[in-house]
Amino acid sequence: MRQNPTLKKIAEKLNISISTVSRALKDHPDVSPDTKKKVNELATLIEYDPNPYAVNLRTHSSKEFAVIVPSLSNYFYHSFISSIEEEARVYGYSVIIYRSSNDPAIELEILKSCRHKRVSGIFIAITAQTKNMEPFLKLDVQGIPVVFFDKVPNYESCNKICVGDAHAAELAAGEILRKGKKHVLAIFGDQNMSITKARLERFTACLDSSNEKILLNVIYASSSEETEAKVLKILSAGIKKDFAVFCMSDEILAGAMKAIQRMGLKAPEDLGIIAISDGMIPQIFYPEITYAETSGFKLGKLAFGRMMKCISGSSFVQTIIDESVLVSGGSL
Amino acid sequence: MRQNPTLKKIAEKLNISISTVSRALKDHPDVSPDTKKKVNELATLIEYDPNPYAVNLRTHSSKEFAVIVPSLSNYFYHSFISSIEEEARVYGYSVIIYRSSNDPAIELEILKSCRHKRVSGIFIAITAQTKNMEPFLKLDVQGIPVVFFDKVPNYESCNKICVGDAHAAELAAGEILRKGKKHVLAIFGDQNMSITKARLERFTACLDSSNEKILLNVIYASSSEETEAKVLKILSAGIKKDFAVFCMSDEILAGAMKAIQRMGLKAPEDLGIIAISDGMIPQIFYPEITYAETSGFKLGKLAFGRMMKCISGSSFVQTIIDESVLVSGGSL
DNA sequence: CTGAAAGCGCTTACAG
DNA sequence: CTGAAAGCGCTTACAG
Numbered sequence: 233m234r235q236n237p238t239l240k241k242i243a244e245k246l247n248i249s250i251s252t253v254s255r256a257l258k259d260h261p262d263v264s265p266d267t268k269k270k271v272n273e274l275a276t277l278i279e280y281d282p283n284p285y286a287v288n289l290r291t292h293s294s295k296e297f298a299v300i301v302p303s304l305s306n307y308f309y310h311s312f313i314s315s316i317e318e319e320a321r322v323y324g325y326s327v328i329i330y331r332s333s334n335d336p337a338i339e340l341e342i343l344k345s346c347r348h349k350r351v352s353g354i355f356i357a358i359t360a361q362t363k364n365m366e367p368f369l370k371l372d373v374q375g376i377p378v379v380f381f382d383k384v385p386n387y388e389s390c391n392k393i394c395v396g397d398a399h400a401a402e403l404a405a406g407e408i409l410r411k412g413k414k415h416v417l418a419i420f421g422d423q424n425m426s427i428t429k430a431r432l433e434r435f436t437a438c439l440d441s442s443n444e445k446i447l448l449n450v451i452y453a454s455s456s457e458e459t460e461a462k463v464l465k466i467l468s469a470g471i472k473k474d475f476a477v478f479c480m481s482d483e484i485l486a487g488a489m490k491a492i493q494r495m496g497l498k499a500p501e502d503l504g505i506i507a508i509s510d511g512m513i514p515q516i517f518y519p520e521i522t523y524a525e526t527s528g529f530k531l532g533k534l535a536f537g538r539m540m541k542c543i544s545g546s547s548f549v550q551t552i553i554d555e556s557v558l559v560s561g562g563s564l
Numbered sequence: 565m566r567q568n569p570t571l572k573k574i575a576e577k578l579n580i581s582i583s584t585v586s587r588a589l590k591d592h593p594d595v596s597p598d599t600k601k602k603v604n605e606l607a608t609l610i611e612y613d614p615n616p617y618a619v620n621l622r623t624h625s626s627k628e629f630a631v632i633v634p635s636l637s638n639y640f641y642h643s644f645i646s647s648i649e650e651e652a653r654v655y656g657y658s659v660i661i662y663r664s665s666n667d668p669a670i671e672l673e674i675l676k677s678c679r680h681k682r683v684s685g686i687f688i689a690i691t692a693q694t695k696n697m698e699p700f701l702k703l704d705v706q707g708i709p710v711v712f713f714d715k716v717p718n719y720e721s722c723n724k725i726c727v728g729d730a731h732a733a734e735l736a737a738g739e740i741l742r743k744g745k746k747h748v749l750a751i752f753g754d755q756n757m758s759i760t761k762a763r764l765e766r767f768t769a770c771l772d773s774s775n776e777k778i779l780l781n782v783i784y785a786s787s788s789e790e791t792e793a794k795v796l797k798i799l800s801a802g803i804k805k806d807f808a809v810f811c812m813s814d815e816i817l818a819g820a821m822k823a824i825q826r827m828g829l830k831a832p833e834d835l836g837i838i839a840i841s842d843g844m845i846p847q848i849f850y851p852e853i854t855y856a857e858t859s860g861f862k863l864g865k866l867a868f869g870r871m872m873k874c875i876s877g878s879s880f881v882q883t884i885i886d887e888s889v890l891v892s893g894g895s896l
Numbered sequence: 897c898t899g900a901a902a903g904c905g906c907t908t909a910c911a912g
Numbered sequence: 913c914t915g916a917a918a919g920c921g922c923t924t925a926c927a928g
Contacts, residue, residue, distance in 0.1 A: 236680065236706070238921060249899045252924065264897055281680050285620040286921035289904045304645060304661075304846070310637035317663065326677060329636075329661040331649065345658060348613050350567065374568070486848050493850035496830075512637070516818050518825035518847060570905060581915045586907060596913055621920045646905035 237280040246270055257282075284369060288350065297327050298346045300356040302334040302383070305481075307512035308528040309357065312381065315532025316355060323540070325352060334359045343367045347374060353539045357383040360425070377542035381535045388428070391542065392551040393535040399428035400508045400524040400556040404478055405438035407522065411564055413476035413504055415447045417466060420480045422454045431480050431508065447472075459487025460494075467495045476504035476564060482513045489517065504564035511559065519562030526556050545555070570610040578602055589614075620682065629659050629871070632688040634666040634715070639814075639844035640860040641689065644713065647864025648687060655872070657684060666691045675699045679706060684872045687716040690722045692757070709874035713867045718758070721873065724883040725867040729762035732840045732856040732888040736810055737770035741856065743896055745808040745836055749798060751820060752812045754786045763812050763840065779804075791819025792826075799827045808836035808896060814845045821849065836896035838874045843891065851894030856886055 239257075245249045246283055248267065256263045256271035257280075274280075283405055288294050299443070301309045317327045328351075332339035336359050347370065354376060365387050368378050377391070384392040408416060418435060421428050432450070439446045449466070452460040477492070479485040485507040492505070499505045499519060507514060507523045514521035533550050567709040571589075575582045580599065588595045588603035589612075606612075620626050629652055633641045649659045660683075664671035668691050678686055679702065686708060686818070697719050700710050711721070716724040740748060750767060753760050764782070771778045781798070809824070811817040817839040824837070831851060833835045838844060839855045846853035866884050 236921095240921075250922085251900080251924080252898055255898090257921095262897060267897085281676065283621070283921050284677075284680055285617040285682075286904090287923080288617040289615070289621055289906090289920090290922050290924090303642070304636050305639050305642035307637050310635070310906080313636060313663065314665070317665075331645065331661070331665070333646070345616075348616055350617075414655065473862075489848065490850040498828075513848065516821065516845065518822040568905095572905075582906085583908080583916080587914090590907090594913060597915080615905050618920090619907080621904090621922090622906050622908090624920080685917055 235318075236283065237275075238276045238283070239280075241278070242271060242274055242280060245274060264419050279378065292350055292513075294350050294352055295325050296349070296351050298330060298342075298344055298351045298354045298356075299327060300330045300332055300339065300346075302332050302359050304329075304331055306510075307383070308401060308499065308510035308526060310356075311510065311528035312532040312535075313528075314401075315529045319533065319536040321560050332359050334361075336361045336363075340364075340367060343371065347371055347376065350374075351376060353377045353543060355379050355381055355535055355539065357381055358391050359383070360387060360422075365550070369429060378538060379535050379539050379542070381531055389549055391538050391549050393528040393531055393538060394551070394553050395427075396553045396555045397427050397532065398434035399553070400526060401431040401433075401435040401480075402438050403524040404506050404508060404557060405435050407506060407524075407558060407564060408476050408478065409439070409442050409444065409446075410506070411476070411504060412474060413564075414444065414474040415472040416449065416476050417463070418448060418450045418478040418480075419459055419463065419484045420452050421484060423452050428452075428480065435478070437509065453484060453487065453491055456483050456490075459484045460490045463488045463491035464494060467491060467497065471497070471503055475502075476506065479505070479507040479509075482507070485509060485513055485521065487539045489513075499563040506564045508556075514559070514561055514562035514563075517563070522561045522564040524556045527554070527558050530554055568615065569607075569610045570615070573610070574603060574606055574612060577606060583811065588702075593802045603647060621855060623631075624681065624682055626682050627657050627683055628681070628683045630662060630674075630683045630686045631659060632664055632674055632678075633654065634664050634672065634689060634691050636661075636663055638842075640714070640842035640858060643842065643860035644687075644867075645860075646862040647861045648693040648868055651865065651868040659770075661695040664691050666693075668693045668695075672696075672699060675703065677846050679703055682706075683708060684736060685709045685711065687711050687713055687867055689713055690717060691715070708742050709871060711871050711874070714864055721868050721879050721881055724872060725863055726883070727759075727863065728885045728887045729759050730766035731885070732764075732858060733767040733812075734764040734770050735856040735888060735890045736838050738765050739838060739856075739896060740757035740808050740810065740836070741771070741774050741776065741778075742869050743808070743836060744776075744806060745778070745896075746776065746806040747781075748808050748810060749781045749783070749795070750810040750812075751791055751795065751816050752782065752784050753816060755784050767810065785816060785819065788815050789818045789821075792822045795820045795823035796826060798825075799823060799829065803829070803835055807834075808838065811837070811839040811841075814839070814841050815842060817845055817853065821853075831895040838896045840888075846891070846893055849893075849895070854893045854896040855891050856888045857891050858885070862886055863866065 235291045237251045239253045243253045320327050339359050343551045363446050379391045381393040420432050479488050506520055509523040514523045532556050571582045571585045575585045585603050588600045652659045662674045671691050711723045713725040752764050811820050841855040846855045863886050
């Protein structure tokens, strides 16, 4: 087992002190150009890199961000993480990714580990069951900034970067009206989730405010399978003219599409389809599904900006809502 | 900024030495039960947790595994990672996930960081362009075991855990024959990739060895869009009786399905469809697509087993091929 | 411009 | 059974 090069080794070879080597390497003004040159040359030659554990022990800072998400198999989180990594690289930070598996106990363990590792900051989408804010407050006390994104707590006094649920719902509802649909089946997720509430409220409000008389049928489903079963039953009863299906999420869209395909129905001829989505699932179908986009990439940029503000000492908190964009497929 | 509790703090409060506290906490036989009890109680009370940087600096071991993948938005990798995490938890290791974005330069940086952090081991699916084995050899010299999975190098002397490409292709070909298909359109990815070669070779061999006369049309496409365009062209020319489409990957399946939907064709009536897949995409369609499964979960278990062997000192290397399983949807 | 020294928080051989 | 001491690799105030 070969040892990594250390300051000591460089110092010995060059017959100077460790202190000087350390300073030379960080381009300290006190060190003579000559010494700097010698040190840097040798360091490059033997591929010196500071031991991050020693540095951290000394300085209490890690130059590492943690991103904690419930799941990885999710295009939205994936693009969020890409976005954070892209920015982090620019500022010389690295990013470590943790997966809570939607389990509050695992989440807690991860948070603890982040605290002990004194990460520079944490981006987190909490689990559906996360209730206890204490671990987050503890982080705060230790000066580790936390930026919540996507799945955020109700707790007021924290940084939250969210998808514009209401705005996305509004875009979708508006498009349904514009296309002259009169019968709408709207499928929402778990009624207790805040995003369900936000999307539902604005969606119905928009349809209500229309001059046209819209017949709205709202149902709830908490899984792809449940969606499929419920939609199948409804479609079997027959389809009205100017009919449209709205799916509040990708999971629901997947279930609804299965029922629709199963019935042999085609969009946009037989019915219109529109969803709120990150854009992955809609592209798999022909015609592509029209959707109001919730972009992880844009959210990442916003979250990173907020994080850097925190790190530079700003103590005030903020909730940022990202507006979404309508992406037209041919399904409506 | 509150300080984390340290051994020193416990020692002071209890009026004993740091050494004793340290020993008590790790249940060292030398320490009296009485002292142990006192120490442990106080430690729990003030939520003591050892500073991982200090421990590592002292012991040179991190109890952390790194998983490096080209991309996260991939159900296969997601289930691989889940699997590794599950096992790691049992053995008291934590897992950090890195994303190379399929960029050899980023990959190199990650490897370097893993080396400096002295992670306990690395699981890696390399980028398509990774050619240089030197960084991996360097890791080896430092006693950091590397287990390659899925995308592995050609280099002989290393641990590789792979999907059974040939076996999966064989399963798919066998199923096509069993269903009495006579005309087969087989779509493969980039011809230079080793998995393409392996899958292609066995697939054609299986069909060739049949007593029936099979008309096989092999095409290549390196993206979903390219697949869609090519398949569309072929399907437009008309479909023979007993026709089946084979897709070597999810990406290709997605493209092919778009073309098939676009043509208004239905499986299994108009044509049969079969793929090699991790199981995510096939489930979105109705009927679900029949596929030879490449399970990230099972691969993870195998990889973890290999890793633990390495850690326990075994120096011999091994290539493990995971067999796949046929999952029947209704598409063939 | 350079170096000796202290200390970050821990572990462990050594001495008692 | 307990403690003093050295040391992991680094940074930085202090002294020269």
